[in-house]
Amino acid sequence: xxxxxxxxxxxxxxxxxxxxxxxxxxxxxxxxDFSWYSEIFKQVPFGRYYMNTVMIAVGRTVPQVIIxxxxxxxxxxxxxxxxxxxxxxxxAILMVPSQVLLIPQYYEIVRFHWVDTYKALIVPGIFSAYxxxxxxxxxxSLPKELEEAAVxxxxxxxxxxxxxxxxxxxxxxSALTFFVVLWSWNDFMWPLVVTNDESMRVLSVGINSxxxxxxxxxxLLMAGAVMATIPLLIFFLVLxxxxxxxxxxxxxxx
Numbered sequence: 001x002x003x004x005x006x007x008x009x010x011x012x013x014x015x016x017x018x019x020x021x022x023x024x025x026x027x028x029x030x031x032x033d034f035s036w037y038s039e040i041f042k043q044v045p046f047g048r049y050y051m052n053t054v055m056i057a058v059g060r061t062v063p064q065v066i067i068x069x070x071x072x073x074x075x076x077x078x079x080x081x082x083x084x085x086x087x088x089x090x091x092a093i094l095m096v097p098s099q100v101l102l103i104p105q106y107y108e109i110v111r112f113h114w115v116d117t118y119k120a121l122i123v124p125g126i127f128s129a130y131x132x133x134x135x136x137x138x139x140x141s142l143p144k145e146l147e148e149a150a151v152x153x154x155x156x157x158x159x160x161x162x163x164x165x166x167x168x169x170x171x172x173x174s175a176l177t178f179f180v181v182l183w184s185w186n187d188f189m190w191p192l193v194v195t196n197d198e199s200m201r202v203l204s205v206g207i208n209s210x211x212x213x214x215x216x217x218x219x220l221l222m223a224g225a226v227m228a229t230i231p232l233l234i235f236f237l238v239l240x241x242x243x244x245x246x247x248x249x250x251x252x253x254x
Contacts, residue, residue: 009229013037013222020218036223040210046224048199052121053228056191056202057184059122064180065173067127072135077147087136093129102193109194120194121202125184131176137224138172139165150161175238185232203228 007027012020012030040046074080075087105124114120142165150160166173188204195201201209207224210216 006229009222009225013219013226014220017219030191033219034220036217037227040224040227043220044206046206046227049201049203050227052118052200053072053185053204055118056121056125057181059118060125060149060181060184061177063126063131064128064131065177068131068176069135069166069169069173073139073165075132076136076139077161077165078157083150090129090132094133097188097191103252104190105190108194114194116195116197116200118200121200123193124190125180125187128176128180131180134176135169135172142168147212164222178236178239181235182232185228 011029013036014034015026015029016031016033019026019029034120038120063251071090075083109115109120109124112119114123146164146168147160150164186204187202188208191200191202192205192208195205207221207228210221210224
């Protein structure tokens with residue numbers, strides 16, 4: 001049942017237009033048409049969409065993993081006044097729908113003159129309350145004896161975090177990396193709001209623009225969806241073992 005939409009997407013990308021609208025539906029095209037994959041580059045700057053999406057995914061993922069890992073270590077291991085209160089406030093962000101923040105964030109982007117820039121697409125996504133919570137749970141599962149031994153050897157908190165604790169959190173970091181890349185790659189609403197120039201569009205917005213007002217060439221649309229999905233599938237297969245381990249060890253299941 002889960003694979004059925006992917007099978008339909010792939011087979012439709014090789015259909016002729018009459019086959020794509022035929023009723024009853026045609027699952028396997030009789031005469032596969034491979035031209036849709038080249039046609040999409042003629043219709044829209046698909047390569048530019050790809051580059052923008054990759055830059056946004058990388059630009060959000062790297063800072064978010066760094067910031068969330070440091071914040072999570074602080075909340076899990078360090079003792080300072082108001083630690084629990086601050087952490088609860090951060091968790092409260094998860095209860096606020098993103099649509100509620102859309103207008104205030106857009107207002108700030110306009111004030112900074114960031115519309116149609118990479119700053120608008122990247123900066124609001126460099127911190128995640130979910131990422132902080134995920135890594136905090138993982139840090140709390142690590143034995144305290146490691147830190148105690150490091151303190152005896154004369155390590156300061158930064159050395160303990162960077163050289164001892166962080167290498168042990170590779171599974172959790174891999175899980176967070178995959179989630180951030182996935183969310184950034186599929187992000188639609190925010191890029192749609194803060195970009196007007198076609199050269200700044202991402203894959204999700206660009207593929208959506210292929211839908212016509214009266215007629216939509218489904219094979220062209222599905223060809224774009226296939227090319228947009230393949231990198232994520234490869235990325236997940238590479239990190240699959242670490243993603244599953246990171247979610248399991250952090251206690252976030254289901």
